[in-house]
Amino acid sequence: MRVSVRFVRGIVLAAFIVASFSGCDSFRRLAGRPTSADIQAKREMIAAEQAAHQARVDSLKRVEKAKADSLELLDRIRESGEMFLSATSLRRADVTGLEKRYYIIVGAFSSSDNAVYMAKKIEAAGYDSVRIPYGNGFTAVGTGASDTLAHLWDKLHRVRNESFCPKDVWILVNE
Numbered sequence: 001m002r003v004s005v006r007f008v009r010g011i012v013l014a015a016f017i018v019a020s021f022s023g024c025d026s027f028r029r030l031a032g033r034p035t036s037a038d039i040q041a042k043r044e045m046i047a048a049e050q051a052a053h054q055a056r057v058d059s060l061k062r063v064e065k066a067k068a069d070s071l072e073l074l075d076r077i078r079e080s081g082e083m084f085l086s087a088t089s090l091r092r093a094d095v096t097g098l099e100k101r102y103y104i105i106v107g108a109f110s111s112s113d114n115a116v117y118m119a120k121k122i123e124a125a126g127y128d129s130v131r132i133p134y135g136n137g138f139t140a141v142g143t144g145a146s147d148t149l150a151h152l153w154d155k156l157h158r159v160r161n162e163s164f165c166p167k168d169v170w171i172l173v174n175e
Helices: 002-022 024-031 036-080 112-124 149-160
Strands: 084-086 102-109 130-133 139-146 170-173
Touching: 024 036, 036 149, 102 112, 102 130, 102 149, 112 130, 112 139, 139 149
Parallel strands: 084 170
Antiparallel strands: 102 139, 102 170, 130 139
16 A cells, blocks of 8 residues: 555646646647637737737827818818819819929919019018919919928918918919
């Protein structure tokens, strides 16, 4: 009997030593369960997915805010009585060289010399200028090129305070 008790004690002691040095992962692996490394990898994957999801949610919130701000700005522009004209509504305007969506048009001239003179006045005041030829011989002179209404609105208020700016400025929408 003593041999078998010693044998059992030896087995238990050996199991204890093996478990002490190999940890629970050996038993988990034997049982077909995930190991500590598997669990940690899964946690990291979940954290990465949550961060990516949060980034998408934040992006959507920014887009929704920009949309709401644009709609609010459009309402303010409508209330102010600003005139918008689409480039396609102008008779054969050559808009091929226009790179931005919006332009503040400060004048349209039948004389190209007058258009050049106005463009120089705009540039002397520190603004960019663009000349847009119409098919009927007129040339529009604009400034404040922008792709967003918010930037255009800010530029329009600054341009209106300049000496070169007439009261009847209008906004060209490059569509």
